[in-house]
Structures are given as structure tokens and as C-alpha cells.
Amino acid sequence: MAVLGSLKTFKGGHYFGLFEGTPRGKRLKTAPTPQRVIIPLRQGFSAEVAPVVKEGDRVKTGQIIGRAEPNPKKPSTPVHASISGRVVKIDKRPHPLGGETLCVHIESDGKDDWAKLNPPANYERLSPEELGRILYEAGVTAGGQAGFPTAYHSAFTTPEKIRYLIINAVETEPFCEATDQLLYEEFDKFVNGMKILRQALGNVQVHIGLGYNKPRIYEELIERLEYYDWCTIHQLRPKYPQHDDAVLIRTLLGVLLPQRGYATDVGCVVQDVQQCVAAYEAVVEGKPFVERVVSVAGSAIQEPGNYRVRVGTPLSNLLENNNTKCNGRIVLGSVLRGQAQDDLNTPITKEISAVIVLREAERELFPVAGPGFDRDSFTGVYLSVPWVRYKRATTSLNGNPRPCVRCGFCVDVCPQNLMPALLGEYSAHGLLSEAQDMDLFACIECGLCAYVCPSKIPLLEQIREGKRKILAEAA
Amino acid sequence: MLQDRIYELFERIHQDLVARRREGLAIIVEGIKDAIFGGSEKAARQAPYIRDAIGMQRYMGAPLLACIPLVLASIYFYGWRSLAIIIVTYLVGIAVELTFCAIRRHEITEGLLVTCMLYALSLPPTLPFWMVAVGIAFAIGIKELFGGSGYNIFNPAISGRAFLLLAFPAAMTNFWYVPFNPLTDGLGGFLHWSPESVKGLDAIAKATPLGAFRDPALANPDLFTLVTGFGRADVLGATSAMLVLLSGLYLLQARVIDWRVSIVMIVSAGLTSQFLHFVDPSRFPDGLYTMLSGGLLFAAFLNATDPVTSPMTVRGRWIFGMMLGVLTVLGRGLTGYAEWVTFSILIGNMFTPLLDRFTIPKSFSAPAIQKR
Numbered sequence: 042m043a044v045l046g047s048l049k050t051f052k053g054g055h056y057f058g059l060f061e062g063t064p065r066g067k068r069l070k071t072a073p074t075p076q077r078v079i080i081p082l083r084q085g086f087s088a089e090v091a092p093v094v095k096e097g098d099r100v101k102t103g104q105i106i107g108r109a110e111p112n113p114k115k116p117s118t119p120v121h122a123s124i125s126g127r128v129v130k131i132d133k134r135p136h137p138l139g140g141e142t143l144c145v146h147i148e149s150d151g152k153d154d155w156a157k158l159n160p161p162a163n164y165e166r167l168s169p170e171e172l173g174r175i176l177y178e179a180g181v182t183a184g185g186q187a188g189f190p191t192a193y194h195s196a197f198t199t200p201e202k203i204r205y206l207i208i209n210a211v212e213t214e215p216f217c218e219a220t221d222q223l224l225y226e227e228f229d230k231f232v233n234g235m236k237i238l239r240q241a242l243g244n245v246q247v248h249i250g251l252g253y254n255k256p257r258i259y260e261e262l263i264e265r266l267e268y269y270d271w272c273t274i275h276q277l278r279p280k281y282p283q284h285d286d287a288v289l290i291r292t293l294l295g296v297l298l299p300q301r302g303y304a305t306d307v308g309c310v311v312q313d314v315q316q317c318v319a320a321y322e323a324v325v326e327g328k329p330f331v332e333r334v335v336s337v338a339g340s341a342i343q344e345p346g347n348y349r350v351r352v353g354t355p356l357s358n359l360l361e362n363n364n365t366k367c368n369g370r371i372v373l374g375s376v377l378r379g380q381a382q383d384d385l386n387t388p389i390t391k392e393i394s395a396v397i398v399l400r401e402a403e404r405e406l407f408p409v410a411g412p413g414f415d416r417d418s419f420t421g422v423y424l425s426v427p428w429v430r431y432k433r434a435t436t437s438l439n440g441n442p443r444p445c446v447r448c449g450f451c452v453d454v455c456p457q458n459l460m461p462a463l464l465g466e467y468s469a470h471g472l473l474s475e476a477q478d479m480d481l482f483a484c485i486e487c488g489l490c491a492y493v494c495p496s497k498i499p500l501l502e503q504i505r506e507g508k509r510k511i512l513a514e515a516a
Numbered sequence: 517m518l519q520d521r522i523y524e525l526f527e528r529i530h531q532d533l534v535a536r537r538r539e540g541l542a543i544i545v546e547g548i549k550d551a552i553f554g555g556s557e558k559a560a561r562q563a564p565y566i567r568d569a570i571g572m573q574r575y576m577g578a579p580l581l582a583c584i585p586l587v588l589a590s591i592y593f594y595g596w597r598s599l600a601i602i603i604v605t606y607l608v609g610i611a612v613e614l615t616f617c618a619i620r621r622h623e624i625t626e627g628l629l630v631t632c633m634l635y636a637l638s639l640p641p642t643l644p645f646w647m648v649a650v651g652i653a654f655a656i657g658i659k660e661l662f663g664g665s666g667y668n669i670f671n672p673a674i675s676g677r678a679f680l681l682l683a684f685p686a687a688m689t690n691f692w693y694v695p696f697n698p699l700t701d702g703l704g705g706f707l708h709w710s711p712e713s714v715k716g717l718d719a720i721a722k723a724t725p726l727g728a729f730r731d732p733a734l735a736n737p738d739l740f741t742l743v744t745g746f747g748r749a750d751v752l753g754a755t756s757a758m759l760v761l762l763s764g765l766y767l768l769q770a771r772v773i774d775w776r777v778s779i780v781m782i783v784s785a786g787l788t789s790q791f792l793h794f795v796d797p798s799r800f801p802d803g804l805y806t807m808l809s810g811g812l813l814f815a816a817f818l819n820a821t822d823p824v825t826s827p828m829t830v831r832g833r834w835i836f837g838m839m840l841g842v843l844t845v846l847g848r849g850l851t852g853y854a855e856w857v858t859f860s861i862l863i864g865n866m867f868t869p870l871l872d873r874f875t876i877p878k879s880f881s882a883p884a885i886q887k888r
Contacts, residue, residue: 439555
């Protein structure tokens with residue numbers, strides 16, 4: 042095994058302070074099994090699949106309720122029931138990550154009967170095809186930003202074209218602590234799951250990107266993987282957005298992702314800790330991927346925590362235990378790039394690693410005065426002291442909207458070396474070809490430019506709007 | 517809650533003014549409300565839902581904070597008259613800005629406060645008040661003619677100073693005060709209106725360090741005088757090089773200014789001057805003298821780094837900084853003006869759009885694949 046001693050990082054980015062309501066170090070708890078789940082039939086990047094159950098059907102936990110024929114143009118992975126019970130409704134609903142999709146509503150019978158896969162006696166002897174089939178049937182292959190390729194077209198590419206498996210064990214998203222906690226608590230499953238994923242890709246090279254703030258995991262990984270030459274461990278600075286596919290691949294391998302491309306376009310598969318654990322549970326324990334870890338966090342949550350949650354659990358089930366204070370704004374996945382949700386029936390999906398509820402903006406008198414010990418800033422105009430541990434996290438803009446003064450903060454933080462201020466301006470004024478000439482599509486939408494902007498210009502939204510307009514014109 | 521009551525009061529006045537078709541006044545009321553609440557009550561409607569604590573108030577507040585030691589020092593060195601200059605600047609500057617905002621119906625921006633401060637600190641302590649007023653009116657007016665803060669192509673504080681240099685060259689360059697000296701004068705300017713009011717004509721100095729270098733009859737001030745400003749006749753803010761350096765270091769660590777403009781400008785001026793000093797020592801002083809004399813440090817840290825009129829890109833800032841340093845030295849040595857920083861910044865401002873256009877960085881991405 043190759044161990045890289047030097048810390049790797051990238052240009053730009055921002056180290057977030059620890060925001061109030063971050064469940065750091067909180068042990069994983071299992072959330073109560075919900076009475077009713079809503080399972081979208083579209084997962085992440087995949088195409089929507091057709092339901093294979095009807096209203097009134099009885100289903101078991103882990104039973105496939107939707108699947109599509111393997112199709113290289115429309116990659117997909119089967120969708121599973123996450124509780125046992127009766128299908129009560131199939132209808133179109135807004136997907137928590139945007140767009141509309143068919144959803145299957147299941148009402149629990151309270152028994153939680155599992156329909157497990159048949160775990161093979163010794164997975165180490167299985168061929169990549171057989172492993173790929175198990176992972177596909179268990180619904181593990183839908184994870185990551187571009188999926189996990191198998192012979193069943195669960196991603197835009199095939200396993201033969203993959204040269205590197207990249208393990209993303211560096212979570213830099215604020216409030217998202219659940220996957221880190223999973224890494225600490227299920228370390229064995231993680232390591233074995235990683236081996237399974239590698240085997241399913243035909244024994245490719247593995248690169249592990251591990252946060253520099255986890256020395257214990259680093260030592261243990263070295264101990265476990267010492268004698269393998271297929272594995273390289275990289276220690277990375279925990280700087281946002283290090284966990285993003287494009288940034289991670291560039292930092293680890295020095296390879297640039299094509300614009301509008303996925304990791305699979307450069308022969309890489311990126312999988313996170315949750316995917317490795319899910320792969321282990323599917324292949325060794327026969328459990329389909331119906332439960333994931335989720336941080337319930339944010340300044341409006343009284344007791345933040347990390348939970349194992351069934352896929353499809355409505356937000357109301359998760360939040361009622363944590364009595365959110367009034368006036369909270371619910372954001373799924375990421376406070377920087379995610380979309381706010383009003384509907385408490387919105388289900389948790391396989392991609393969502395955190396439910397964050399932020400306090401709404403409050404009126405303050407002269408908030409700029411004072412040292413600002415509890416404020417997170419890219420600049421050094423606020424002081425930081427050791428006895429104030431948590432940074433304030435509300436939805437406040439912390440400033441009045443102003444014209445751009447070209448301070449260049451967005452240029453400094455951009456991990457993709459873009460000029461966000463100009464891209465936003467061009468997009469907002471309809472100068473789409475100019476924006477495209479400046480590599481609009483190289484933007485990974487990390488949201489840092491809009492975060493740091495002292496003029497409070499919604500750069501991320503302007504850039505997304507520009508991309509939407511260009512794609513609509515091309516279509 | 518107090519803040520809610522105040523907020524509602526402002527909202528009511530604002531609505532009332534709008535209902536009476538007094539939009540200009542409504543804008544000013546809105547500006548006062550924004551100044552009090554600092555945008556804390558405004559919520560992010562799109563991602564990202566949390567925002568950096570830095571707002572335009574704090575961003576523009578940092579240079580003001582950095583100028584506080586300079587203001588105190590100028591009161592000490594030149595008496596309360598220097599504070600009066602600053603107050604006149606603010607009164608006239610705010611009046612002009614509010615007039616424009618009310619007429620043109622755009623928001624009042626915080627950059628105004630920085631402009632006024634930097635303008636006032638770059639004036640000679642002897643300048644008549646009416647000239648101070650004319651200069652700041654010109655500075656703010658020309659900024660507003662281009663569309664206000666964020667759209668101006670010339671640094672407003674510097675354009676005001678340049679206007680005075682052209683309009684009143686004698687008042688701007690020939691009369692200086694010998695500042696109070698902490699080594700001999702005790703509380704100095706804190707007890708007096710100006711050095712002239714105590715010492716009479718003895719307080720009038722012939723030249724700044726740059727003027728002294730040009731005039732063979734006058735001795736150059738030594739290094740101690742240049743660094744501390746004790747006995748150095750100069751503009752209000754730039755008398756003591758060490759205090760200016762302190763302000764600059766604060767701003768650098770606060771990331772409000774970029775070292776690629778400020779430090780690069782100072783170092784390139786020093787190197788250029790040192791090199792030319794070997795060629796013609798009568799025109800060009802050595803590098804250290806150049807860096808410490810005149811307004812070079814002050815301009816490099818506070819004026820050249822003005823975000824609106826300096827480039828955004830990293831390479832652009834390098835070129836901008838170097839250009840300003842070299843131009844300053846050449847101007848000081850070869851033109852009719854002893855201090856050329858003002859004009860080199862204006863020239864640099866003209867090149868800013870060009871530099872921004874030709875130094876766009878290459879993104880970290882490969883060309884798109886056409887299959888999808």
C-alpha cells in the first residue's frame with residue numbers, strides 16, 4: 042500500500058467553522074420505523090423506473106417495488122420497499138432534489154418482515170459479474186454523483202472502462218456528521234465493503250481520500266491495508282468542497298473532469314462511506330440498501346443527532362422527536378447547494394445525508410458592531426476565540442444587497458478557478474455565449490461564491506439559471 | 517422587543533413617504549434603516565441558505581477601523597484643524613451622495629464613508645476648508661455620474677485629490693505644517709487648533725520629504741523621521757509611515773485588501789527606485805527613501821486596493837501592483853510633480869478593465885464531451 046505523507050488540498054475553498062447544532066461526535070441512533078413511507082422511483086442521477094407493485098399489494102422490507110429494463114441510455118437501479126406493509130398509493134410528487142417523479146406510498150403493518158437476498162457463502166470467490174448483480178439487486182449501485190457501473194447499466198459506463206475506485210471519506214459539508222460517525226462505528230464493514238466494491242469493478246486501483254482530521258482512522262486503515270499494493274491513502278485537508286467528485290478526483294489523481302461530465306468519463310468511480318457499508322451489508326448480510334445514516338442538525342434543532350433512517354421516511358417523522366423551534370427553515374443535504382423544503386411529507390432519499398433546520402433571520406440592532414466571536418467568515422474582520430465554540434447559523438443574509446464591488450472574494454474561493462462574479466453577471470443579463478466562453482459549465486455549483494459575497498449577490502442562483510437557459514436553448 | 521418597534525417605525529415612515537410620492541426621502545429612510553439593522557433581518561431566499569457574516573458594512577468598516585490610528589495621529593501632529601477637515605469632508609460628501617441617491621433613486625452605499633476618510637487623510641493640513649469641500653463634492657459627484665459605487669472607473673478619493681492638485685497646485689503642494697513632535701511637545705496637537713496657532717510662522721514647513729529631496733537647498737529627513745513621522749511634514753494620514761504600515765497589516769490579515777496589489781506595489785516601487793538611483797541619484801532616491809516618503813505606503817494599502825477600481829484576477833492584480841509601483845517612481849523622478857502616486861493610480865484605474873479582460877484564469881476542467 043502506498044501511503045502519501047503529504048497533505049493534499051486544492052486552490053480556493055473555505056474552512057467552515059463549527060456551526061451551532063452540528064451533531065459532531067454524536068453516536069448513531071436508529072430512528073423509529075415510520076408508519077408510512079413515500080419512496081420516489083427516481084434515485085439521484087438515474088432515470089425513473091416503472092413500478093412493479095400495484096395499490097393494495099403487500100410488500101416486505103427490501104422487496105423490489107420498481108425497476109426498469111437495463112438500458113445503456115437510461116441507467117437505473119431497482120427501488121426497494123423500506124418497510125413491510127401495504128402499498129396505498131402511487132402518485133406523482135415533487136422530488137426532494139428537484140423535478141417531479143412517481144412515488145410509492147407504503148403503510149406499515151408494524152412487523153418489519155425482511156425479504157433478504159441470499160448471501161453467498163464466500164464473496165471473495167465471486168466474479169465481478171456476480172457481485173455486480175448482487176449490488177444491483179440490492180440497490181447499492183445508485184449511489185454517488187454518477188452511480189456504480191455494473192453489467193446492468195446502472196451508470197453511464199461499463200465496469201471495463203473503470204480504472205480507479207475512489208473512496209470519498211472526507212465529508213466537508215457543514216452539519217453533515219453522520220457519514221463520519223458511520224466511519225468510526227462501522228469501520229470493519231467499511232473496509233470490507235471497499236474490497237467488495239473493488240472486486241465488483243474487476244480489482245481496480247483504489248484511492249482513499251481521508252480527512253486529515255481523522256488520525257485514528259488513518260492509523261487503522263494503514264494497519265488493515267498495509268500489505269495490499271492496490272490501495273493508496275491520501276490525507277486531505279477538510280476544506281469545503283473537497284468531497285465533490287470533480288475536486289476530489291483532481292486532488293487525488295490530477296485529472297480534470299470534462300465540463301458537464303461525470304467521474305465515470307475519466308474512468309473513475311467515486312463512492313462514499315455509506316456506499317461501502319451498504320455494499321458490505323448487501324453482499325454479506327443480504328440486506329438491500331433501504332436504510333442510510335442522516336444527520337438531523339441545525340440551529341433550530343434542540344437536540345441534534347445522527348440517525349439510521351429508512352429511505353422514504355417523511356421529514357415530519359424525523360423532526361417531531363427533535364422538536365424544532367418555531368420559524369425554522371428545512372434544507373435537505375446541504376445548506377450551500379440544497380433546496381429548502383416547506384412540505385413535511387417530503388421523504389428522505391438515498392442521496393440525503395443530512396436534514397438541516399436553520400433558525401430564520403432575526404432583527405438585530407447594529408449587528409456589524411462588536412467583535413463577532415460567533416460568526417463564520419472567509420475574511421478576518423471578525424475575531425475568533427477558543428471559548429466560543431459554535432458559530433451562529435441562521436438564514437440571515439448578514440448584509441444588505443449591494444452592487445458588485447469586484448472585491449474578488451468569489452475568485453479567491455472558487456475551487457474551479459472561475460470568475461463567479463462575471464459568470465453570474467453574464468447569466469443574469471442574458472450574455473449566455475460569453476458565459477459559456479468563460480467555462481460556465483465547469484462550475485460544480487458548490488455555492489461558495491454566493492456564500493462569501495459581501496454584496497450578497499445570489500451568484501449560485503444566477504449561474505444555475507444561466508446553465509438552465511443554455512441547456513434549454515440547445516434542446 | 518426594541519428592535520421590532522424600531523423596525524416597524526421605519527417601515528411606517530417609509531410606507532407613508534411612498535404613499536405621498538416622496539420616493540427620494542423614502543430611499544434615505546430605507547438607507548438609515550439598513551444602516552441600523554445591517555441586513556440581519558433579510559433572509560436568503562435561494563441556496564446557499566447560510567451566508568458569510570461579512571456584509572458591505574463590515575467590509576467597508578475594516579478600512580475605517582484601520583484609519584482610526586491615523587486620524588488620532590493626525591490630530592496629534594496637526595491639531596484639531598485636521599479633525600475639522602475630516603468633518604467638513606464627511607458633511608459635504610454625505611450631502612452630495614444623499615442628493616444623488618434621492619434623485620437617482622438608488623440605495624446609499626457604505627463605500628462613501630471610506631471614500632471620505634481616505635480623501636480627507638490625503639490632504640495637506642493647511643488646505644482651506646472651501647477647497648476641501650470642492651474636492652470631495654467633485655469626487656462623489658464624478659463617482660455618481662458613472663452610476664455610483666461599484667460602477668465608477670476611477671478611485672473616487674484619488675480623483676478628488678487629483679482635481680485639487682490640478683485646480684489648486686500651490687495650496688496643495690507649497691504650504692505644510694511642521695507637526696508637533698512627541699519628543700519635545702508633550703500632548704501636542706491634542707491641546708491646539710493647529711501648529712500655526714501656537715508657533716506662528718515657525719510652524720510653516722517648506723516641503724515634504726519628497727519636496728526636500730528635489731530641492732538641493734533642503735536636507736533630506738533621516739530614516740527615524742521618515743518612519744515615525746516625528747517632525748516630518750506631510751499629508752494628514754501619511755505622516756507616520758509606521759502607523760500606515762500597522763493599518764496595512766491589519767487590512768491584509770483581514771483579507772479586505774490583497775497583498776498582490778499593495779505589497780507588490782511597494783516592493784516594485786522600491787526596487788525600481790533603487791535601480792534608477794544607480795543611474796541618476798539626483799533624480800531618484802534610494803529604494804527605502806522612496807518606499808517611506810510621500811503617500812506611497814498610504815496609497816498602496818488604502819487607495820490602490822480599492823476593490824472597484826483594481827482588477828479582480830490574481831494575475832491582473834500582480835500586473836496592476838507592479839505597474840503602479842513603477843509609474844510612481846518614474847513620475848516622481850521625471851515629472852513636474854514631487855508626488856505622483858495620485859496620477860499613477862488614476863492611470864492604473866484606466867487599465868483595470870483591460871487587465872481583467874486579458875487575465876481571466878483557465879478553469880480546472882476539460883472540454884465537454886459531446887455524446888450526451
